[in-house]
Structures are given as structure tokens and as C-alpha cells.
Amino acid sequence: MPTKNKEIGLAIVGCGTIGRIRAEIARAYPGVGWIGLCDIKSDIGQKLAEDVQADFFTTDFRELLARPEITATIIATDENFHFEPTMLAIQQGHDLFIEKPLATDARQSAQILSAIEETGVDAVIGYTQRFRRRFLAIKERLITGQIGDVHSVVTRAFMNRMVPIATVQRTQERATLTPMVVSGTHSLDMSLWLMEGKKPVSVYARSTDRVLGAWGTKDSTFGIFTMDDGSIFSMNISWALPEVWPGAVYGIEIGIVGSEGVIDIEDTHRDLVMATNVAQGAGYAPEGYKAPDRHVEFLTSYPPGDLHLGQLWGPMREETNAWYQRLYAGLDTPHATAQDGHRNLLFTMAMDVSAKRGEPVALPPDPAELMAELS
Incomplete structure (x- = not known):
């Protein structure tokens, strides 16, 4: 687990609904010392940067993830665009929070999991209902x-x-x-x-x-x-x-x-x-x-929860704060692991393959075979 009481330098790639929620919670968390944001839609990203007083904003995730202040990254892009920023964050050694799924391509999901395991970065997946x-x-x-x-x-x-x-x-x-x-x-x-x-x-x-x-x-x-x-x-x-x-x-x-x-x-x-x-x-x-x-x-x-007093209350608040506590104070948390996320993707895709074939599918399936059939 991360070193106790290590100040968090946070990057958030994707400033839509979920990225906004996690950024607002980050701004209120005392262990987060630096926030950088990225979104390809500059108007959405700039608005969030103003609202949470972010330290940095760009429309290029490569520029963001190269910043030396960053210790942890949240991947909150659309489902089809997780792979490249996730792999770059892993290469940079960042702790990771990846909105589900790891990727929508089973082969890319396997690559992400392999990179996480090889580098030993602490990575969790966004399955909010666990909280x-x-x-x-x-x-x-x-x-x-x-x-x-x-x-x-x-x-x-x-x-x-x-x-x-x-x-x-x-x-x-x-x-x-x-x-x-x-x-x-x-x-x-x-x-x-x-x-x-x-x-x-x-x-x-x-x-x-x-x-x-x-x-x-x-x-x-x-x-x-x-x-x-x-x-x-x-x-x-x-x-x-x-x-x-x-x-x-x-x-x-x-x-x-x-x-x-x-x-x-x-x-x-x-x-x-x-x-x-x-x-x-x-x-x-x-x-x-x-x-x-x-x-x-x-x-x-x-x-995610419900709004009151301009704040979100509910499981996504619990999940996000628990992750910041995991990074800052080294606490154990019930987050889904990268292994859980990859398994879940393979099993959901196996259901789609089984429905297409009209016959049972053995588990775990091969990622390449899944993509060959589903694509």
C-alpha cells in the first residue's frame, strides 16, 4: 500500500459527470495537494477547472500525465477511450482509479492488467455499489x-x-x-x-x-x-x-x-x-x-447518490473518499481490483458470445477469441 500520509497529486482524465463528482470531492479532501484535469471538450474541462480551482488543465492527456506533481490518476473518459491514458499512467507509476471497464476490448483489458501486475501500481476499478x-x-x-x-x-x-x-x-x-x-x-x-x-x-x-x-x-x-x-x-x-x-x-x-x-x-x-x-x-x-x-x-x-446543499451524498462519495484515504493513509478498502475488473469484462463478454452461439461457453475465455467473435 502507499506510504502513510503521502500528499496526493491528482490527475483526472475526463471531466464529464463522474469526473466532476470525483474532482469536487478531491478539492474538499485535505490530503489532495494538487489537481490537474484533462478533457477533449475544453469548455467542459475549463468549467470544472474553475469550479474546483484546479492547478492545471489541458485537452491533451499526455501533457497532463507527464506533470511531475502527479502521484495518482483517475480515468473517467467514455468507455471506449480508457486504454491509452491508462497505459500511460501505469508507465508513469501512478496509483490508479479506473472507471469500469478497464477497456471495451478484452485484449486491451488483458494488456492493462498485465502492465498493472508487472509494475505493481495500486489500481482499483469503479464499482460504486460495493460502498x-x-x-x-x-x-x-x-x-x-x-x-x-x-x-x-x-x-x-x-x-x-x-x-x-x-x-x-x-x-x-x-x-x-x-x-x-x-x-x-x-x-x-x-x-x-x-x-x-x-x-x-x-x-x-x-x-x-x-x-x-x-x-x-x-x-x-x-x-x-x-x-x-x-x-x-x-x-x-x-x-x-x-x-x-x-x-x-x-x-x-x-x-x-x-x-x-x-x-x-x-x-x-x-x-x-x-x-x-x-x-x-x-x-x-x-x-x-x-x-x-x-x-x-x-x-x-x-x-452515485443524491444532491443536497450542492454536494453529492451516497455511495460515490464514500467510494471516492475511501480511495483518497487508501492513498493518503494506507487504509484497506473494499474497492474492486484490476483483476476483478478484467474478470468481469471477460465474463460479461462470454455471456454475449454464449447468447450469439446458443451454447455454453467455458470460463475464463480467451480475450482474442472473444473479440474475434464479438467484432
């Missing part, structure tokens, strides 16, 4: 054996279609921008984290694209994993729900059955409902896309 109190409480019950040996897990995720539309309209490279790779990966990571110690050995999946096929992606993917000890795990996601679906982004249900008990998780946010005559915008509005007004909303269903 919610409910999941940490469940994790503790599982590692202390409160329900015995887990043998069956069922996970279901529902999302409105704003996320896939916003994701695919930013690029024509859409072959790997599927429900599982982009969003189901969060549910997959959560379930495998809760099932820690069990190794998936095969997956069988099916998909459909009746609604979102016109956008170049799929509607839903359902899959069943078999683990090395015979346990089974089903992972189902649909991100094609209508725009008026009350969830700002997503809702998850997870059932975990063990030899001595069960944990049943309803994380759909239906316990906090607002109905109003005041029109509500889409929870995740794609740029230039006119979504219908919503009048019912499941509050707290925006994954």
Missing part, C-alpha cells in the same frame, strides 16, 4: 458464515433505456456496448464479490434486441453460471424499459441461498416513491434526446 451500507452489511454476514455455504444466487437488474441510448450514441464502435458489458457488469461484480471464493467455470446465456436493435445494442441478456463447486448463479438484465420507468437508472434484486440460511435483497428503490404534477426529466438524459416527462420517480435510484 453502500446494505451491501457491506451483507458481505460481513457472508464472510462470517451466517448463512453457511452459498450454493444458489439469483440476480435481476432493470434499467430504463436512457443509459443505452446515451452510451451508444457517443460512438459507432458498438459491438461490445451491450447490456452486460456496460451495465450488467455492476450486478455481476456485486454477486461475484458476495460469492467470493467461488470460481465460475461456464456460462450459458440468451439475448434479445427487439427494441434497442435500432440503436445498435441489445435489450436484455439472461445467463446461468456454473461454479467450480457446483453452485449456480443466474444473472439477468434488461436495460430496455421505457423512458417513463420511475427508476432514475436501475433497480436490482438479489437472492442468496446458503446451506444454513438465505439473504433476500430488494434494491429496487420502490420504498421511496414520489408522484407529482411537476414534470421530472429523465434520470440519465442522453444529449440531444427528447425523452417524455416523468411524473413518478423512485427516489435514491441514481447510483
Whole structure:
């Protein structure tokens, strides 16, 4: 782990919604002594630089990552553009926070993981939901054996279609921008984290694209994993729900059955409902896309958290501050590792390959074979 009480010189590559959140939290963290920003859209980057009083801004990530002040880098670009800045940050020896996925190309993901392991840099992946109190409480019950040996897990995720539309309209490279790779990966990571110690050995999946096929992606993917000890795990996601679906982004249900008990998780946010005559915008509005007004909303269903007093409160605040504490004070944290991130990408892509073939796929798959089939 990093040296205790080492002042952080922070680079953030990508100044969109997530980069902004993490930069604002960094400015308030006393262990961050220097902040540099990069975004190819100078207006967005300059605005964030002004708002957080950044020490440096550029539209060239190479210029930023060459700065001698930097000790740690956050990669918060669009999914398709992680590889080059991540590899450069690794070469510079920076500690890393990489928004999921490591890359959208499995071969590049493998290269990133190999470079991280070879250099020994401390790298974590952005799986924010690990930092919610409910999941940490469940994790503790599982590692202390409160329900015995887990043998069956069922996970279901529902999302409105704003996320896939916003994701695919930013690029024509859409072959790997599927429900599982982009969003189901969060549910997959959560379930495998809760099932820690069990190794998936095969997956069988099916998909459909009746609604979102016109956008170049799929509607839903359902899959069943078999683990090395015979346990089974089903992972189902649909991100094609209508725009008026009350969830700002997503809702998850997870059932975990063990030899001595069960944990049943309803994380759909239906316990906090607002109905109003005041029109509500889409929870995740794609740029230039006119979504219908919503009048019912499941509050707290925006994954990063919620705004109050001009600040974000919730799991992304916890996750980001925990990372700064990891760097500054050397604390252990529940962040996903680079190994977790690469595994998650391979398994989500394996689900897509299985759905395409209509037959099970052995795990872990070969990155080159995945890309040859998916591309």
C-alpha cells in the first residue's frame, strides 16, 4: 500500500459527470495537494477547472500525465477511450482509479492488467455499489458464515433505456456496448464479490434486441453460471424499459441461498416513491434526446447518490473518499481490483458470445477469441 500520509497529486482524465463528482470531492479532501484535469471538450474541462480551482488543465492527456506533481490518476473518459491514458499512467507509476471497464476490448483489458501486475501500481476499478451500507452489511454476514455455504444466487437488474441510448450514441464502435458489458457488469461484480471464493467455470446465456436493435445494442441478456463447486448463479438484465420507468437508472434484486440460511435483497428503490404534477426529466438524459416527462420517480435510484446543499451524498462519495484515504493513509478498502475488473469484462463478454452461439461457453475465455467473435 502507499506510504502513510503521502500528499496526493491528482490527475483526472475526463471531466464529464463522474469526473466532476470525483474532482469536487478531491478539492474538499485535505490530503489532495494538487489537481490537474484533462478533457477533449475544453469548455467542459475549463468549467470544472474553475469550479474546483484546479492547478492545471489541458485537452491533451499526455501533457497532463507527464506533470511531475502527479502521484495518482483517475480515468473517467467514455468507455471506449480508457486504454491509452491508462497505459500511460501505469508507465508513469501512478496509483490508479479506473472507471469500469478497464477497456471495451478484452485484449486491451488483458494488456492493462498485465502492465498493472508487472509494475505493481495500486489500481482499483469503479464499482460504486460495493460502498453502500446494505451491501457491506451483507458481505460481513457472508464472510462470517451466517448463512453457511452459498450454493444458489439469483440476480435481476432493470434499467430504463436512457443509459443505452446515451452510451451508444457517443460512438459507432458498438459491438461490445451491450447490456452486460456496460451495465450488467455492476450486478455481476456485486454477486461475484458476495460469492467470493467461488470460481465460475461456464456460462450459458440468451439475448434479445427487439427494441434497442435500432440503436445498435441489445435489450436484455439472461445467463446461468456454473461454479467450480457446483453452485449456480443466474444473472439477468434488461436495460430496455421505457423512458417513463420511475427508476432514475436501475433497480436490482438479489437472492442468496446458503446451506444454513438465505439473504433476500430488494434494491429496487420502490420504498421511496414520489408522484407529482411537476414534470421530472429523465434520470440519465442522453444529449440531444427528447425523452417524455416523468411524473413518478423512485427516489435514491441514481447510483452515485443524491444532491443536497450542492454536494453529492451516497455511495460515490464514500467510494471516492475511501480511495483518497487508501492513498493518503494506507487504509484497506473494499474497492474492486484490476483483476476483478478484467474478470468481469471477460465474463460479461462470454455471456454475449454464449447468447450469439446458443451454447455454453467455458470460463475464463480467451480475450482474442472473444473479440474475434464479438467484432
